[in-house]
Amino acid sequence: MKILVAVKRVADPNVKVRLRADGSGLDLAAVKMTMNPFDEIAVEEAVRLKEAGIASEVVVVSVGPDKATETLRTALAMGADRGLLVRTEATTEPLAVAKVLSAVAGEEQPALILLGKQAIDDDCNQTGQMLAAKLGWPQATFASQLAVDGDRVTVIREVDGGSQTIALTLPAIVTADLRLNEPRYASLPNIMKAKKKPLEERQASDYGLVIEERLEVVRLEEPPTRAAGIKVKSVAELVERLKTEAGVLA
Amino acid sequence: MSVLVLAEHGNAQLDEATARAVSAALCLDNDVHVLVAGKGCHDVALAAAHLDGVSKVLLAEGESLANQLAEPLADLIVARSGNYDAIVAASTSTGKNVMPRVAALLDVMQISDVIAIDSPDLFRRPIYAGNIVQTVRSKDPKRVLTIRASAFRPVGKGEAKPIETVDIVPGSCLSTFVANAVAVSERPDLTSARIVVSGGRGMGSADNFETVLAPLADTLGAALGASRAAVDAGYVSNDLQVGQTGKIVAPDLYIACGISGAIQHLAGMKDSKVIVAINRDAEAPIFQVADYGLVADLFEAVPELKGTLASAT
Ligand SMILES: Cc1cc2nc3c(=O)[nH]c(=O)nc-3n(C[C@H](O)[C@H](O)[C@H](O)COP(=O)(O)OP(=O)(O)OC[C@H]3O[C@@H](n4cnc5c(N)ncnc54)[C@H](O)[C@@H]3O)c2cc1C
Ligand SMILES: Nc1ncnc2c1ncn2[C@@H]1O[C@H](COP(=O)(O)O)[C@@H](O)[C@H]1O
Numbered sequence: 001m002k003i004l005v006a007v008k009r010v011a012d013p014n015v016k017v018r019l020r021a022d023g024s025g026l027d028l029a030a031v032k033m034t035m036n037p038f039d040e041i042a043v044e045e046a047v048r049l050k051e052a053g054i055a056s057e058v059v060v061v062s063v064g065p066d067k068a069t070e071t072l073r074t075a076l077a078m079g080a081d082r083g084l085l086v087r088t089e090a091t092t093e094p095l096a097v098a099k100v101l102s103a104v105a106g107e108e109q110p111a112l113i114l115l116g117k118q119a120i121d122d123d124c125n126q127t128g129q130m131l132a133a134k135l136g137w138p139q140a141t142f143a144s145q146l147a148v149d150g151d152r153v154t155v156i157r158e159v160d161g162g163s164q165t166i167a168l169t170l171p172a173i174v175t176a177d178l179r180l181n182e183p184r185y186a187s188l189p190n191i192m193k194a195k196k197k198p199l200e201e202r203q204a205s206d207y208g209l210v211i212e213e214r215l216e217v218v219r220l221e222e223p224p225t226r227a228a229g230i231k232v233k234s235v236a237e238l239v240e241r242l243k244t245e246a247g248v249l250a
Numbered sequence: 251m252s253v254l255v256l257a258e259h260g261n262a263q264l265d266e267a268t269a270r271a272v273s274a275a276l277c278l279d280n281d282v283h284v285l286v287a288g289k290g291c292h293d294v295a296l297a298a299a300h301l302d303g304v305s306k307v308l309l310a311e312g313e314s315l316a317n318q319l320a321e322p323l324a325d326l327i328v329a330r331s332g333n334y335d336a337i338v339a340a341s342t343s344t345g346k347n348v349m350p351r352v353a354a355l356l357d358v359m360q361i362s363d364v365i366a367i368d369s370p371d372l373f374r375r376p377i378y379a380g381n382i383v384q385t386v387r388s389k390d391p392k393r394v395l396t397i398r399a400s401a402f403r404p405v406g407k408g409e410a411k412p413i414e415t416v417d418i419v420p421g422s423c424l425s426t427f428v429a430n431a432v433a434v435s436e437r438p439d440l441t442s443a444r445i446v447v448s449g450g451r452g453m454g455s456a457d458n459f460e461t462v463l464a465p466l467a468d469t470l471g472a473a474l475g476a477s478r479a480a481v482d483a484g485y486v487s488n489d490l491q492v493g494q495t496g497k498i499v500a501p502d503l504y505i506a507c508g509i510s511g512a513i514q515h516l517a518g519m520k521d522s523k524v525i526v527a528i529n530r531d532a533e534a535p536i537f538q539v540a541d542y543g544l545v546a547d548l549f550e551a552v553p554e555l556k557g558t559l560a561s562a563t
Pocket of ligand 2: 061115116117120123127
């Protein structure tokens with residue numbers, strides 16, 4: 001069984017992203033970039049399925065700029081077999097990415113496609129669900145556990161009220177939540193080996209697609225910052241202030 | 251034209267998030283219909299019919315809809331979509347699961363987690379864990395939105411409006427429901443509670459959560475929340491996680507105990523009216539957003555706080 005994993009290059013989650021001083025856009029020039037954390041989890045899960053003898057090949061795909069090859073190399077160093085970059089300088093909205101991935105899936109014919117549940121830059125939480133729709137496949141989002149058995153995959157999902165278990169007929173789409181696994185760090189020898197693994201580059205037009213933006217960003221702003229309040233000296237002072245000053249306690 | 255709102259419910263009860271989604275929908279158009287899809291959910295439809303501003307409720311019932319699985323639910327919404335300019339759901343786990351599927355079937359780019367509607371085609375939404383707010387204009391002929399419930403005031407109750415039964419859409423069952431593990435709690439719901447008491451890694455264990463933090467929450471009639479670190483460590487279940495990738499809350503009072511205040515945690519609670527932080531590290535970033543900070547060992551401060559509040563009532 002072949003597994004396809006979608007990985008996105010994003011700003012490091014530990015960085016507080018800001019606007020350029022002139023307000024003309026995001027100030028990402030000096031920001032460290034990494035693989036979207038949820039995608040690391042998705043890659044890890046695919047590699048584990050390969051190590052368990054369930055998957056035969058793990059192919060990682062990214063839709064993005066040249067530099068996204070670094071992200072693909074990281075995935076290859078974690079244990080993926082092959083990379084594919086669909087190159088574009090455009091903003092990659094989930095709908096457009098889903099269309100590209102759907103075309104890639106048409107060529108690659110994977111039994112399972114893993115994605116992160118959410119890209120931590122656009123915070124959209126859409127691509128996996130959209131891809132499932134485009135392919136007409138079943139979906140299991142927010143996975144915290146996954147088990148493949150023959151032509152079925154059973155997934156435990158993190159939902160608002162607790163968790164939900166569902167079973168899907170393959171081929172299927174699963175999006176990874178935080179607690180699916182803990183991704184490994186690529187070892188130095190594996191990073192070296194990854195440099196020799198195949199990494200192909202394509203354009204959206206190779207699939208007869210154009211990457212279009214459906215949402216026009218008309219403004220970006222930093223939300224009003226909360227001013228730091230005061231430090232209280234004791235529990236008694238805290239209670240007093242919550243009652244009289246803040247008025248949130250009766 | 252009209253707006254369709256997907257009701258959030260568990261077949262027995264209508265969730266408050268629906269009243270908030272209706273409030274958002276009313277910013278788009280004043281003809282708002284609510285779709286209640288499920289099984290044995292007639293009471294939910296009745297409750298939806300009483301929401302102020304709703305003009306009609308559509309009730310679809312069937313076995314395939316009993317557990318809100320994405321595939322049949324999306325097919326149902328798409329089948330009804332012709333009559334609507336916009337389709338709205340709250341950003342609950344069901345909304346997040348099904349709406350992008352609907353959007354893609356309609357070839358529309360969804361607008362996720364909307365926090366303000368400036369006009370029927372201009373929407374504000376947070377990106378980068380809420381560090382930036384973008385305003386976007388949709389170029390699509392139809393709008394598919396999920397709205398952040400805490401950003402919209404719920405509509406009140408009004409006169410009952412008609413309930414119309416609609417057919418479910420037959421389809422292949424590519425996914426099947428196996429089981430639900432529902433976290434049962436006597437405490438108020440995290441996303442709608444007036445007060446939230448949250449614990450982080452500083453709580454140290456599941457036991458401490460129960461014996462140190464829970465009594466404070468119960469004295470205040472508050473919901474319990476947690477940081478990702480506390481959930482990962484197994485102190486509490488995943489449904490209590492507050493943050494960028496957990497629940498978004500905006501209570502009147504949020505009390506963070508043993509939580510450092512990472513960007514991803516702040517993303518889920520910084521719109522609370524009053525924030526209290528109890529942390530023994532005076533440099534913890536949580537103090538930068540707290541209205542009232544107490545630098546103390548939580549194992550002393552939290553029981554004392556509970557004691558003071560309990561004796562006052
Ligand atoms: C992709 C991604 C998504 C994420 N999503 C979320 C999310 O949704 N929600 C979330 O919360 N996090 C999220 N995180 C994790 C986040 O970055 C932090 O790691 C996490 O919030 C830290 O939790 P914490 O504050 O409990 O733990 P820590 O950062 O370890 O802080 C513990 C705090 O407790 C204090 N403390 C310890 N003992 C005591 C004591 N006895 N008395 C008083 N104070 C004490 C310490 O001083 C410290 O400040 C995410 C991270 C990533 C990468
Ligand atoms: N440009 C992209 N290239 C590859 N994968 C992507 C891209 N954008 C999103 N994804 C995948 O879709 C998931 C959800 O992204 P989003 O819908 O943007 O929150 C990510 O975790 C990735 O797995």
